[in-house]
Amino acid sequence: MQQIHVIDSHTGGEPTRVVIAGGPPLGNSSMAARLECMRSQHDHFRSAVVNEPRGSNALVGALLCEPADPSCSAGVIFFNNVGYLGMCGHGTIGLGATLAYLGRIAPGPHRIETPVGIITMELHSTGEVTVGNVASYRSAKNVTVNVDGIGRVTGDIAWGGNWFFLTNDLPCPLELRNLEMLTDYAWRIRQALADHGITGDNGGEIDHIDIFGPPHDPHAHSRNFVLCPGKEYDRSPCGTGTSAKVACLFADGKLTEGDIWRQESIIGTVFEASAVVRDGRIYPRVKGSAYISADANLILQNHDPFLWGIRELR
Numbered sequence: 065m066q067q068i069h070v071i072d073s074h075t076g077g078e079p080t081r082v083v084i085a086g087g088p089p090l091g092n093s094s095m096a097a098r099l100e101c102m103r104s105q106h107d108h109f110r111s112a113v114v115n116e117p118r119g120s121n122a123l124v125g126a127l128l129c130e131p132a133d134p135s136c137s138a139g140v141i142f143f144n145n146v147g148y149l150g151m152c153g154h155g156t157i158g159l160g161a162t163l164a165y166l167g168r169i170a171p172g173p174h175r176i177e178t179p180v181g182i183i184t185m186e187l188h189s190t191g192e193v194t195v196g197n198v199a200s201y202r203s204a205k206n207v208t209v210n211v212d213g214i215g216r217v218t219g220d221i222a223w224g225g226n227w228f229f230l231t232n233d234l235p236c237p238l239e240l241r242n243l244e245m246l247t248d249y250a251w252r253i254r255q256a257l258a259d260h261g262i263t264g265d266n267g268g269e270i271d272h273i274d275i276f277g278p279p280h281d282p283h284a285h286s287r288n289f290v291l292c293p294g295k296e297y298d299r300s301p302c303g304t305g306t307s308a309k310v311a312c313l314f315a316d317g318k319l320t321e322g323d324i325w326r327q328e329s330i331i332g333t334v335f336e337a338s339a340v341v342r343d344g345r346i347y348p349r350v351k352g353s354a355y356i357s358a359d360a361n362l363i364l365q366n367h368d369p370f371l372w373g374i375r376e377l378r
């Protein structure tokens with residue numbers, strides 16, 4: 065029997081499960097190398113933690129690691145129902161709330177190692193967390209793709225720690241009651257991008273689709289629907305997606321340093337974003353709150369036919 069100590073939280077409705085103890089041995093190299101080790105040798109661990117019957121398709125896992133860089137407070141590898149994420153904004157906010165709950169960090173800024181670079185995570189005395197993300201940028205503007213069963217859809221391709229296709233072309237109002245239609249629409253866009261060989265830089269797969277429309281909250285600037293790689297929607301406004309959006313707004317001259325962008329999610333939760341410019345590069349900052357929902361041990365019994373989770377649900 066194996067035990068895995070986890071802390072569950074949600075950030076604007078989107079769940080995160082931080083693995084505190086019981087993770088696989090991944091060595092002491094960079095987070096990118098450790099992610100590759102986990103992917104190639106311990107992928108069953110990912111599935112056991114986030115997939116049913118212990119998890120759900122919406123759950124994002126965060127394996128807490130000793131950092132390789134001593135200037136960092138922690139390292140982290142994010143994963144989901146189908147694979148791995150370069151970065152995760154809502155997950156980092158969940159990680160901040162988790163480390164605060166455990167009494168492992170005090171309010172103030174902390175450096176965190178991720179597979180795509182070092183980020184900052186500032187814990188505020190209010191319990192809110194601001195993520196200082198990796199440099200984000202738009203790689204292509206106004207890309208039109210022919211989508212099966214839909215027609216032409218136009219959007220931007222941008223990096224916010226993951227690759228995004230961001231579009232204002234709406235198939236219907238951004239309402240939770242339209243979830244099925246939005247999911248189908250976004251999934252078709254994703255497939256069309258792949259079919260037409262449209263990628264991020266260096267062939268990076270565009271595995272997140274971010275659809276924007278008018279907000280409900282009069283204090284927010286926009287509402288979004290984000291489809292994640294495993295065909296599940298983000299309940300939060302998506303930290304890396306909001307970072308990609310901030311990069312696009314900057315590139316269009318619609319946002320400058322110090323401006324605030326309030327991004328509302330499909331369930332009405334809001335992230336507050338801004339950006340810092342350093343050496344000509346845009347570093348988005350995303351602020352939100354997370355709430356602890358469980359402090360538990362996952363049990364893996366050797367005779368359980370679903371010891372490693374139910375894989376390939378999608």
Ligand code: PYC
Pocket residue numbers: 078124149151152153154155292298300301302303304305
């Ligand atoms: O907040 O960056 C994010 C995120 C990515 C996938 C789900 N949430």
